[in-house]
Amino acid sequence: MIRSRFAPSPTGDVHVGSLRTALYNYLYAKKNNGSFILRLEDTDRTRLKENSVETLLNALYQTKIIPDEGLVLEEEITQTGEKGPYIQSQRLPIYQNYIKKLIDSGNAYYCFCSKERLETVREEQIKNGQTPKYDGRCRDLSETEIKERLDRGDEYVIRLKLPENKDISFKDEIRGDITVNTNDLDDQVLIKADGFPTYHFAVVVDDHLMGITDIIRGEEWLPSTPKHSYLYELFGWEKPRFYHLSNILNKNRKKLSKREGDVSVESFLNKGYLPEALVNYLALLGWSPEDNQEIFSLEELVKEFDLNRINTTGAIFDINKLNWINSQYIKNLTDEELFEKLRPFFKETEIELTPQIVNLLKDRLEYLAQGPEILDEFLKSNFEISDPEMLELLKEDSVPILYNALIEKISEVDELTSEKAQKILKEIQKEHKAEKVKGKMLYMPTRIFLTGQMHGPDLSLIMEVLGKEEVLARLDKVKNLVEESNE
């Protein structure tokens, strides 16, 4: 029986990279009729963030990556399964029990070194060009000294006692055998001064106790896996299979991080990306099917997914491809589905103003045309655009020129339909060809111009297909339906 798990720590938003890890674990479990378990790793009391668990479960449930066991959402957040609790902070006695075994067998030891001393040692080592590492001062304290200091109430941590100059090997299922010498490893802290276990100790104990057969996680864990592997050996436990996934990178080939804009699942969903599309794209980032299929439902992914076809190199997150996949999903929606998805994106004011859409658009365009210096502020406040690259693009000199041209043309039109707008845009595009205006420059403003959203569902598409009147009529219908159901 296959048992895989997703074990995030509740420190805020769910990163798309985390979602991919969760997805792979889910797909692998489902493919093999196994269980997908959700465990909470909340051993760092300083980084806890409120509502993280809600955010996490919402992201998982919206994308349909639903756990079979552990933390689940039923009316409210609860725990199900026989191997609980599934929240590490509720498992402290278990860790204490197992650390005692390690101490008794001489494979772990009390360390009374102060953080200050460790810091000094570290600096010294770095200065001398050495690999920073615990110097082992407390490795061989006498029983009596340990007892004395414990009785005295000295603060301590518990460290793993690694043998010297010993090769530790383990198998990574997608990279092969990996061997590391213990001299390159540190005597890892297993229990912190606050009594909580570190990640390294808690994962091993929990994964074993919860019967996890396959560990699929990010490659940042690869360097510490030898320690985990060694712990399994010390306890005499059967090792799970390890799979280390490469990271998702940004355009600069760096790990995609929160600092470069919105990388949380929530923000993508809020921008109008359909959960199915996000999941689809993430599945394809680092994995490829045997054939050339690109659009997959979750069910199809379960069927086709194969961990052997995972790529080992970091993949760059490409928003273009996501956009394309998203558009594929939007196109396949029925009108009813589409309008349901669309509803949140129609702001009240816009619905009210739609009859005067021409004037509204004019205002926007005129504002935009005033010049690059105010674009920044305007875009940020009105359209929530913060992507620096897009801002740059919009500030290109030619953009205001294009807007001026647009306004001029639109003024000549009594009633603006999306169709007419499009024609006008094309004309302008042709006119400016001589000036080598790239299609891309028109693209961005066009989108804002027509939808008022950078990434929202494609309003212009809807307008084109159904016509403005029809859009309004249907919206009213939806409105009524909702009101009726509320009664």
Added chain:
RNA sequence: GGUGCUAUAGUCAAGUGGCUUAAGACACCAGUCUUUCUAACUGGCAUUCGGGGGUUCGAAUCCCUCUGGCAUCACCA
């Protein structure tokens, strides 16, 4: 710096010694259409698989080496 991982086009990638003078998709470029579109359609886009050696009748695929990228080196996960 030590250690580990990794290297096919702008991006995701297929490819595991001959079927490959390297699939497919996104992006990009050129064009067609203009009862819809940011759609659709047509065409273009790696003589070459990070560089250099070697093994072989034959290599992107095996070996060596150099170079680059990434990760990690916490009482964070």
